[in-house]
Amino acid sequence: MTQDRNRGVDDPARLRGIVRDIPQATVARLPVYLRALHELAERRVGTVASQVLARAAGVSPAKLRKDLSCLGSYGTRGVGYDVATLAEQIARQLGLTQDWPVVIVGVGKLGQALANYAGFADRGFRVVGLLDADPARVGQIVAGSVVRPATELERVVAEHGVCIGVLATPAGSAQRMCDRLVAAGVSSILNFAPVVLSVPDGVDVRKVDLSLELQILAFHEQRKDAVRRAAGVLGAMRA
Amino acid sequence: MTQDRNRGVDDPARLRGIVRDIPQATVARLPVYLRALHELAERRVGTVASQVLARAAGVSPAKLRKDLSCLGSYGTRGVGYDVATLAEQIARQLGLTQDWPVVIVGVGKLGQALANYAGFADRGFRVVGLLDADPARVGQIVAGSVVRPATELERVVAEHGVCIGVLATPAGSAQRMCDRLVAAGVSSILNFAPVVLSVPDGVDVRKVDLSLELQILAFHEQRKDAVRRAAGVLGAMRA
DNA sequence: CGGCCTTTGTGAAGGAAGGCACAAAGCGAG
DNA sequence: CTCGCTTTGTGCCTTCCTTCACAAAGGCCG
Numbered sequence: 114m115t116q117d118r119n120r121g122v123d124d125p126a127r128l129r130g131i132v133r134d135i136p137q138a139t140v141a142r143l144p145v146y147l148r149a150l151h152e153l154a155e156r157r158v159g160t161v162a163s164q165v166l167a168r169a170a171g172v173s174p175a176k177l178r179k180d181l182s183c184l185g186s187y188g189t190r191g192v193g194y195d196v197a198t199l200a201e202q203i204a205r206q207l208g209l210t211q212d213w214p215v216v217i218v219g220v221g222k223l224g225q226a227l228a229n230y231a232g233f234a235d236r237g238f239r240v241v242g243l244l245d246a247d248p249a250r251v252g253q254i255v256a257g258s259v260v261r262p263a264t265e266l267e268r269v270v271a272e273h274g275v276c277i278g279v280l281a282t283p284a285g286s287a288q289r290m291c292d293r294l295v296a297a298g299v300s301s302i303l304n305f306a307p308v309v310l311s312v313p314d315g316v317d318v319r320k321v322d323l324s325l326e327l328q329i330l331a332f333h334e335q336r337k338d339a340v341r342r343a344a345g346v347l348g349a350m351r352a
Numbered sequence: 353m354t355q356d357r358n359r360g361v362d363d364p365a366r367l368r369g370i371v372r373d374i375p376q377a378t379v380a381r382l383p384v385y386l387r388a389l390h391e392l393a394e395r396r397v398g399t400v401a402s403q404v405l406a407r408a409a410g411v412s413p414a415k416l417r418k419d420l421s422c423l424g425s426y427g428t429r430g431v432g433y434d435v436a437t438l439a440e441q442i443a444r445q446l447g448l449t450q451d452w453p454v455v456i457v458g459v460g461k462l463g464q465a466l467a468n469y470a471g472f473a474d475r476g477f478r479v480v481g482l483l484d485a486d487p488a489r490v491g492q493i494v495a496g497s498v499v500r501p502a503t504e505l506e507r508v509v510a511e512h513g514v515c516i517g518v519l520a521t522p523a524g525s526a527q528r529m530c531d532r533l534v535a536a537g538v539s540s541i542l543n544f545a546p547v548v549l550s551v552p553d554g555v556d557v558r559k560v561d562l563s564l565e566l567q568i569l570a571f572h573e574q575r576k577d578a579v580r581r582a583a584g585v586l587g588a589m590r591a
Numbered sequence: 592c593g594g595c596c597t598t599t600g601t602g603a604a605g606g607a608a609g610g611c612a613c614a615a616a617g618c619g620a621g
Numbered sequence: 622c623t624c625g626c627t628t629t630g631t632g633c634c635t636t637c638c639t640t641c642a643c644a645a646a647g648g649c650c651g
Contacts (some may be wrong), residue, residue, distance in 0.1 A: 138608060145514030145569040148546060162628065171548040175610055182630055190616040190629040207567050208574030215566075223470055226461035232546055233561035238570075263545050277569055300576060301569040307387060307471055309410040319565045324471035326558045327454075328383040328446050330516055330540040331476075333556050337539060378636060401598065414640060421600055429646045552620045 139180045139289045143203050144236075145170045146177070149199040162193035209237045213274040216242040216299075218290045219282030220250050220260050223305055227258035227281060238277070242269035246286065252309070263290070270297040284308045291318075353427050374445070378419045382442050384409045385416070385474075389439040401432035448476045453512040455481040455538075457529045458521030459489050462544055466520060467495035477516070481508035485525065502529070509536040516540045523547045530557075 149169040153161055167177040181187065181194070182203050188194045204210055217224050217239050227233070230242055241254055246263040253260045261269065269275065278294040280287050280302060288305035294302060303315045304310055310318050388408040392400055402420075406413040420433070420528040421427065423441050427433045445447055454477050456463050466472070467479055482494055492499045500508065508514065517533040519526050519541060526545035533541060540556045543549055549557050 136608070137552070140568055140571055141422055141564070143571075144561070145548070147567075149548070164628085169548065174491050175609075175612095176608090178629065179609085179631080186630075188629050189618090191618050191627045193628070199430050208570040208577075209567065210575075213566075213570055220587055222461055222465035227562060229461055230562055231567065232561075236563055236570075238563070238568060239564055251516075268359070274574055277566070279566075288377045301573045303565050303569060309384070309388070309408065315486070315576075317569060319569055321562070321565055322383070322471075322561060323466060323469055323560070324475055324477070325380070325383045326542050327477055327516070327518075328377055328386075328448065328473065328475060330542060330556060330558055331447040331452055332382075332445070334452070334540045335450075338447075403598085412640075414642095415638090417599065418601080418639085425600075428648085430597045430648050459599050461595070544633070 135183045139183050140207075142170070142172065142176075142180055143207055145172075146180070147200060147203045147207070147209075150196055152204070153196050154200060158196055160189075160193045160195055163188070190318065211237060213238050214241040214275045215239065215274055215277045215279060216244060216266070216269055216273075216275050216294075217279045217281060218244045218263070218266065218294070219280060219286075219306075220245040220253075220255055221281065221283075224279075224281035225255050227305075228258070228278060241273040241275060242266075244269065246282075265294050266290070267297045270299060271293070275299060277303070279303045279305070280310075281305045366383075374422045378422055379417055380444075380522070381409070381415075382409065382446055384411075385419070386439060386442045386446070386448075389435055389442070393439060394433050397435055399428075399432045399434055402427070405433065440526065450476060452477050452516055453480040453509055453514045454478065454516045454518060455483060455505070455512075455514050455533075456518045456520060457483045457505065457533065458519060458523075458525075458545075459484040459492075459494055460520065463518075463520035464494050466518060466544075467497070479513040480514060481505075484520075505529070505532050506536045509533065509538060514538060516542070518542045518544070520544045 146166065149166060150161075152169070153166075163174045163178045163181075167174040170177065172180075178188075181199070184206055187199050187202055189254065201210075216231070217227055217240055220228070220243050224243070224245070228243055233240065240256065240258065242265075243258050243260045244266055245251060245260050245262050248262070251262045270278075275297075276299055278291075278299040278301070280290060280294075282290055284306050287304065287308050288310055291302060291304070291310045294310055295316055295323050300315060302310065302312065302319070304318055304320045304321070307322060307324070309320075312318055357572055385405065388405060389400075391408065392405075402413045406416040409416065411419075417427075420438070423445055424440055426438050450477070456467055456479055459467070459482050463482070463484070467482055470477065479495065479497065481504075482497050482499045483502050483505055484490060484499050485503070489499050490501045509517075514536075517538040517540070519529060519533075522528055523545050524565075526543065527549060528546045530541060530543070530549045530551065534551055534555055539554060541549065541551065541558070543557055543559045543563070546561060546563070549559075551557055556559045
């Protein structure tokens with residue numbers, strides 16, 4: 114108690130929860146922790162030690178603790194973290210306590226998968242518009258919403274105050290649609306099209322490249338192959 | 353010529369092309385460079401300076417040059433890089449000069465999008481099996497192939513010597529299917545299911561989390577919001 | 592052939608992230 | 622109340638990545 118009262122407003126642990134100085138790498142892991150915490154909560158787990166949570170999230174306990182310490186001091190020494198409290202704090206930091214209206218531009222197979230993806234709705238992302246330039250797709254019902262023509266992009270964005278857009282168009286039209294999203298007021302874009310988008314300052318773009326990851330796997334697989342071959346040759350020489 | 357002959361086998365620039373000591377961060381960017389190079393090649397560009405290529409790939413020229421220097425010395429000072437040569441070297445390093453048979457497990461909307469994705473075939477990834485546990489999906493034609501029952505997983509993997517598997521199942525069955533892939537001999541897995549997979553040593557897993565990226569965007573968006581609000585308050589105070 | 596201009600390749604410095612190890616802090620038993 | 626056990630939070634060190642700045646190297650022109 115005495116110590117607590119001695120903790121001034123400039124106490125590092127407290128301040129860290131207010132000012133935002135969270136490393137990029139940590140931000141990228143918070144959603145993983147959040148998912149693990151939700152799973153624990155479903156299993157009626159009340160508190161969890163860093164070791165257990167770290168295993169569930171696929172990271173080392175030290176990294177987990179350091180990450181969580183960026184949010185403030187929400188653990189109890191000798192016990193662990195309260196699952197519900199920690200989940201709420203992470204959600205708050207990530208901005209998931211509010212609803213985010215989102216438009217999806219491009220409703221091919223990928224766009225449909227995204228529109229149906231439960232992980233979006235669970236985290237407060239509400240799809241308020243499905244847009245496609247292809248007349249054949251306009252009017253179709255996807256994930257309970259009707260696909261609207263791309264011409265309505267500006268109207269949908271303005272109507273719902275959308276600031277996050279998802280691009281799932283072919284490569285050819287991605288930059289054009291991106292420009293229109295930005296002009297309409299969108300300031301964060303999740304890009305699934307295989308192009309490098311150029312956007313003005315102040316707009317965040319994150320890219321998900323389906324084939325990039327596969328190419329990285331191929332690199333490592335080839336390496337393993339080479340090692341196996343080398344081992345084989347050495348084995349033959351030894352024999 | 354004289355200099356070239358003086359370059360021994362342990363010349364650093366040469367060796368780097370042989371021994372593999374490429375930083376992870378660099379490996380992750382090579383596919384981006386490769387895509388940019390292919391685009392340049394299509395536009396009949398013969399040589400490209402680091403500055404231009406860097407802009408096309410969305411990185412800084414210095415980073416690009418350092419990355420490329422890991423592969424060896426394939427640029428010409430005062431001129432730039434030969435587009436075709438460089439593309440070939442990158443493809444070789446990534447292991448894209450060979451064909452990689454791939455199975456896709458889970459043929460929902462996402463699995464279908466992946467099966468149809470041109471970026472796979474272009475890079476030497478050949479989908480040799482579409483597998484799904486849902487009888488309603490088995491027998492459907494997706495991307496020119498018939499969807500086969502999940503029970504045939506082991507047979508397909510063995511038949512084609514598959515070592516890369518793509519998981520696009522619901523969260524619930526991902527670990528089970530992962531275990532079967534590994535048992536059947538797959539040693540690299542691209543996981544789209546929102547779970548942390550556990551695999552034995554020697555197996556590589558890469559995870560693509562569709563909602564993770566959106567959550568990171570929300571974090572930054574919230575920050576921008578906070579800054580805007582703070583600026584607004586300050587502005588009001590000044591007035 | 593020689594000088595100039597362009598562009599690469601890379602050492603060195605700066606910064607971010609990861610891992611170790613331990614002190615501080617809480618809980619529960621005695 | 623005290624002791625001992627458990628687990629967090631964090632300072633320090635190491636490693637990896639990025640950026641800067643410049644020497645070395647090649648082409649081009651006179």
